[in-house]
Amino acid sequence: MNIGIIGLGDMGRLYAKAFAKAGYTVSGCDLPENRDKLENELNPLGITVAENAHEISRTNDLIIYSVEADKLEQVVADCGPLTKYGAIVAGQTSVKHPEIAIFEKYLPADAQIITFHAMHGPGFDPKGQTLILIPHRAKADAYQRMFDLFTAVGSDIVEIKDYHEHDKIVADTQAVTHVGFESMGTAWKAAGFFPWENASYLGGIDNVKILTTLRIFSYKAHVYAGLAILNPYARQQVKRYAESESDLFKLMIKEEAKTFRERLYRARDFVFHESRKPIMLNDVVMKEFSLSQNADHQKPNSHLSILSMVDAWYHLGVNPYDNLICQTPPFRLRLGIAEYLFKNEQLLEESIETALYDKTIRGDDLEFHSAVREWSAIIGYGDMEGYKKHFNEVQAFFSDRLEEGKTQSAELIRRLMME
Numbered sequence: 403m404n405i406g407i408i409g410l411g412d413m414g415r416l417y418a419k420a421f422a423k424a425g426y427t428v429s430g431c432d433l434p435e436n437r438d439k440l441e442n443e444l445n446p447l448g449i450t451v452a453e454n455a456h457e458i459s460r461t462n463d464l465i466i467y468s469v470e471a472d473k474l475e476q477v478v479a480d481c482g483p484l485t486k487y488g489a490i491v492a493g494q495t496s497v498k499h500p501e502i503a504i505f506e507k508y509l510p511a512d513a514q515i516i517t518f519h520a521m522h523g524p525g526f527d528p529k530g531q532t533l534i535l536i537p538h539r540a541k542a543d544a545y546q547r548m549f550d551l552f553t554a555v556g557s558d559i560v561e562i563k564d565y566h567e568h569d570k571i572v573a574d575t576q577a578v579t580h581v582g583f584e585s586m587g588t589a590w591k592a593a594g595f596f597p598w599e600n601a602s603y604l605g606g607i608d609n610v611k612i613l614t615t616l617r618i619f620s621y622k623a624h625v626y627a628g629l630a631i632l633n634p635y636a637r638q639q640v641k642r643y644a645e646s647e648s649d650l651f652k653l654m655i656k657e658e659a660k661t662f663r664e665r666l667y668r669a670r671d672f673v674f675h676e677s678r679k680p681i682m683l684n685d686v687v688m689k690e691f692s693l694s695q696n697a698d699h700q701k702p703n704s705h706l707s708i709l710s711m712v713d714a715w716y717h718l719g720v721n722p723y724d725n726l727i728c729q730t731p732p733f734r735l736r737l738g739i740a741e742y743l744f745k746n747e748q749l750l751e752e753s754i755e756t757a758l759y760d761k762t763i764r765g766d767d768l769e770f771h772s773a774v775r776e777w778s779a780i781i782g783y784g785d786m787e788g789y790k791k792h793f794n795e796v797q798a799f800f801s802d803r804l805e806e807g808k809t810q811s812a813e814l815i816r817r818l819m820m821e
Contacts, residue, residue, distance in 0.1 A: 415443070521533065577630045666744075
């Protein structure tokens with residue numbers, strides 16, 4: 403099976419190399435101005451850089467579109483009709499509703515559509531990483547070839563029968579997860595401090611929050627914008643997260659302790675039912691990964707971002723453990739720290755008391771409340787450019803520590819996944 407990849411950006415190149423290493427014949431293309439650089443990088447690996455996407459479409463048995471979500475229709479409209487007879491076509495976008503609609507609109511009727519979603523970023527080798535395989539319009543032998551391909555590169559394959567189911571799960575594991583961390587970063591920027599310099603953000607849970615936030619902001623805005631805005635289920639779930647955060651924040655500032663506590667314990671009992679296999683993050687490992695020079699001077703934290711997520715899962719009727727089939731490292735870490743907080747009653751009570759009565763962190767919680775509202779509004783309006791602008795402004799604030807955060811978070815993920 404000859405493989406052609408249209409779009410040799412970070413993920414396109416990553417998989418081109420993986421396929422070539424597994425013994426497949428691979429070619430690809432990108433913008434004309436990138437061709438010389440790509441040939442220098444990929445030709446020594448046996449990967450051919452074609453002149454244009456038309457050539458890729460006409461000659462390959464498997465054609466993978468690895469382009470930005472908001473550019474996909476333009477590219478498929480141009481070269482999709484030239485698809486080789488009976489070829490398999492796949493996309494690497496993280497939201498499948500618009501991708502499938504575009505394929506159905508522009509591809510020939512004989513083209514077989516079997517798409518996939520790699521649940522990792524370009525910083526990870528595909529071997530051992532989760533990959534979602536989704537058939538849409540294909541014969542059994544074509545699907546088997548795709549399964550064999552990803553088996554050959556060492557992917558941990560999860561099969562999902564329908565792209566609707568995929569997008570619903572991904573709305574939780576990616577879109578809402580990212581909004582939570584993006585809101586933290588936005589709040590810290592608005593407050594004008596780096597969290598590792600603040601005594602309220604020096605615990606093990608906070609180390610995970612900070613490093614995951616830095617990890618997210620170390621990547622490109624368009625990836626996260628597409629995940630949130632193009633997924634029809636994401637808006638609903640982000641809206642619910644914002645409603646949960648707002649409800650809890652109002653109870654906090656009114657100091658309605660009984661209602662606040664009962665609500666959170668009800669959510670805890672639903673999400674962290676004893677029958678569910680725990681993740682069990684290691685407290686010792688979490689505490690090792692501090693960016694602070696004063697990690698011993700810790701103050702209690704309300705952990706409003708985590709309280710809001712668990713409350714949102716409860717109101718959505720979502721079992722996040724079921725969604726681990728589409729897990730990303732940030733989602734697993736987020737579920738892990740939520741579990742760590744809610745299954746430790748002493749720590750949960752400390753969080754509740756801090757949320758209700760500690761005025762020293764109330765200003766930070768107000769900034770977080772405002773940030774969640776901002777992100778929810780941007781996503782609700784479908785404002786792709788606004789999302790990118792908002793993201794890039796926060797990214798610039800943390801720019802000096804992003805590379806360190808990315809490196810540390812990768813090691814944190816590695817250590818915690820080994821436990």
